[in-house]
Amino acid sequence: MTPPRIPDEAPTAGWDIHCHTVFSDGTETPQTLAGLAVEKGLHGVAITDHDTSNGWPEMLRACRTAGMPVLLGTEVTADDEGVSVHVLAFLYDPSNPAISGMFRRTREARLGRARRMTQLLAKDFPITWDAVLAQARQGDSTTVGRPHLADALVAAGVYPTRSDAFSGALASSSPYYIPTPSPTTHEVVRAVKAAGGVSVVAHAGDRGRNRHLLTDAQIESLADDGLDGLEVWHRGNGPDQRQRLLAIAHRRGLLVTGGSDWHGSGKPNQLGENLTDDGTVGEIMSRGVPVDRIAGTLDSVSYES
Numbered sequence: 001m002t003p004p005r006i007p008d009e010a011p012t013a014g015w016d017i018h019c020h021t022v023f024s025d026g027t028e029t030p031q032t033l034a035g036l037a038v039e040k041g042l043h044g045v046a047i048t049d050h051d052t053s054n055g056w057p058e059m060l061r062a063c064r065t066a067g068m069p070v071l072l073g074t075e076v077t078a079d080d081e082g083v084s085v086h087v088l089a090f091l092y093d094p095s096n097p098a099i100s101g102m103f104r105r106t107r108e109a110r111l112g113r114a115r116r117m118t119q120l121l122a123k124d125f126p127i128t129w130d131a132v133l134a135q136a137r138q139g140d141s142t143t144v145g146r147p148h149l150a151d152a153l154v155a156a157g158v159y160p161t162r163s164d165a166f167s168g169a170l171a172s173s174s175p176y177y178i179p180t181p182s183p184t185t186h187e188v189v190r191a192v193k194a195a196g197g198v199s200v201v202a203h204a205g206d207r208g209r210n211r212h213l214l215t216d217a218q219i220e221s222l223a224d225d226g227l228d229g230l231e232v233w234h235r236g237n238g239p240d241q242r243q244r245l246l247a248i249a250h251r252r253g254l255l256v257t258g259g260s261d262w263h264g265s266g267k268p269n270q271l272g273e274n275l276t277d278d279g280t281v282g283e284i285m286s287r288g289v290p291v292d293r294i295a296g297t298l299d300s301v302s303y304e305s
């Protein structure tokens with residue numbers, strides 16, 4: 001595989017391949033994303049909600065209607081020796097057992113974590129697992145997590161609002177807190193590959209996200225496992241980090257991508273503020289499962305993540 005030429009500077013035209021919608025923590029629908037991509041003159045756009053492919057069917061419809069080329073993806077939360085890492089997974093077959101099994105195990109582990117946190121909280125607060133589940137049943141199909149624990153604490157009169165619960169008993173510094181279980185980066189890279197997809201480490205140089213960044217050795221070890229690329233053009237990566245990541249990409253023949261990490265009005269990031277060049281998107285498409293083939297399988301996949 002000959003990767004496309006790596007641009008030395010952030011592309012000024014191309015695709016925004018890092019975008020969130022209401023299917024995770026974005027504020028806008030896939031329809032709005034597709035429409036905005038047209039307005040901004042993007043060559044194409046990707047949906048990359050956190051740990052889910054639930055938004056893919058709607059994104060496909062929205063982009064077809066808007067006449068906007070589309071990439072389907074997921075931003076998977078992973079752990080690499082204590083460093084929290086986001087892996088962008090593009091064009092994988094969501095029905096592949098390697099990846100659906102990984103998502104299922106993560107969901108189960110997160111459910112177990114919510115249960116254990118509830119047990120810890122129940123020693124000091126009037127909260128039960130049934131009360132937490134009652135909150136999760138209120139039209140929320142996502143994994144039971146801290147928001148539901150917060151709502152149960154509010155319902156029990158412990159805190160006036162959800163955010164008070166988050167800064168109180170549910171804070172990461174609280175004795176009741178248990179970290180969110182995640183697969184390792186290596187598991188994610190291998191599962192994405194097994195499912196025919198393309199994996200890219202997101203914003204690896206963002207000092208705002210982690211006290212420790214992935215080292216060169218950690219990134220290269222992922223390249224040994226089949227990692228396809230690094231997201232270099234991202235507002236969180238400073239100039240020094242961009243240089244470091246570009247050097248690794250040159251050394252290991254990795255793809256170099258860019259994206260806005262758009263969340264609608266949830267974050268200041270503007271759609272299209274960082275882009276991936278057309279050649280690199282073409283390479284992602286030639287390595288991944290064709291969008292049309294994924295579209296054909298979507299009806300048969302059960303969407304729960």
Ligand SMILES: [Zn+2]
Pocket residue numbers: 018020075261
């Ligand atoms: Zn993101």
